[in-house]
Amino acid sequence: MSRDADPILQPMVNKLRLWQDLDGDDASALLALPHVVRTLKAGQLVAWDGDKPQHCCLLLSGFAFRHKIAGSGARQILSLHLRGDVLDLHNALLRIADHNVQMLTAGEVAMIPFEAIHELAAARLRVAAAFWYETLVDGSIFREWIVNVGRRDARTRIAHLLCELALRQEVAGLGDRLSYEMPMTQEQLSDAVGLTPVHVNRMLMNLGNDGLIHRSLRSITVMDWDALAKVGDFEPRYLHLDGRGAATADLARAAE
Amino acid sequence: MSRDADPILQPMVNKLRLWQDLDGDDASALLALPHVVRTLKAGQLVAWDGDKPQHCCLLLSGFAFRHKIAGSGARQILSLHLRGDVLDLHNALLRIADHNVQMLTAGEVAMIPFEAIHELAAARLRVAAAFWYETLVDGSIFREWIVNVGRRDARTRIAHLLCELALRQEVAGLGDRLSYEMPMTQEQLSDAVGLTPVHVNRMLMNLGNDGLIHRSLRSITVMDWDALAKVGDFEPRYLHLDGRGAATADLARAAE
């Protein structure tokens, strides 16, 4: 892409470009952000509730998730993340982390100092918009999860989550929606959809018996996408995958 | 505050100042944003799923809420809003609304064109940060709601919501946390916490019988704050009410 910049951060640029037009200089500047790459094991914490991190972490490989622990001790997973996702951009402003970020599988993250993020956002309006956009889409996914956990039955919830993962992995270039990696245990899955592991198991069996999906060790094959999307009440607009361009024209114009 | 600017938008400035230091010029510029004030009835829609609004709405008086309708027809309320909240700032970038915004009570909103928002954000870094911050706190509240509906039992969920409302109204200068307006029907309450109206009623009776709250027509009196907060597993850090100042120092510095 850019001449001499480090291409390690490329997945972030690709992700941001889903939504925000970035010119070559924007991309170069993003790729040139200072960073330290760390290799993390499955289960390792990236940031935790109450912490005041100084960096934000771009996920380069592997899977991660965010979660909170309720007073009862129960865990609720808030979001799942894959290559190209910035795991804690919100902390750049909020400063005190209000939840945990943890690796789901082994993987690598690039740690970028908040300072550098702030400077770049101040210097480049389109980059600032791209960061904001990223957090807004995050928020949109949270809203859909509230609906999922609040108003859908067990079978629907799980099917919905499987659809979301499928589509997001496709967009991230990690395979297609009909066959993808699903590295979560059923216990983790249950914490993402607000159910018990036992019941998640029953519903997965159920979806399998109905010929909608096929499971092998740590991956999912969707046998009938339309049927699964229907069962899962899945309507992907909330992912805002088609928002690019027009959406941010105003801001770009205002930049001049 | 500012010399000749219209003070109608003052509640927004107050809210943004919770998090972001804004100087006099910033405040004046915000207050000078072009806007149209509309008086809305209870139940009236402000924005709707699939819409492409051109304005965002600042709530000047009354209460509003955001919600989505699941495929089953069930409604899930996503957030509640009071004076000073911007109801749909996210749409400034996302453009296609992914949920509905509706008045809970009668009230007034100031409609501000997105263009003006974008121009102001482009011109004033601190204002841009304030807007971003506002949407990030929004996101933090969504995360807590996921936990609320996903991992807390009925009684706890409701107590938690009552605590959140109490604190937010206090911060917005609408009374104190021990006695505040609660203009929701039990049906609306049930859609906010993912339960049925019948069960919400039972739990409210239950909280009342335990001497935690007292209800009168459309308001709540908290008889024992600490006990209610404990029952509600309420830990207010997620509201980020103490984040001001240090949090955004970097960005302000970067602005120079």
Added chain:
DNA sequence: CGACGATTTGAAATCAGTCAAGAGCAGTGG
């Protein structure tokens, strides 16, 4: 092989939902 974690299955218990009806309350109109 043995051990450990993850998955699967069954049976019983429970929290919340459903259905239904009555009571309270506010607004409307005669």
Added chain:
DNA sequence: CCACTGCTCTTGACTGATTTCAAATCGTCG
């Protein structure tokens, strides 16, 4: 002023989805 209407709240009895508890099976890895 009162009857009527409609909406919200309250309560009871029953149902059902999901949880809980417990145990068996499977798979992987040292």
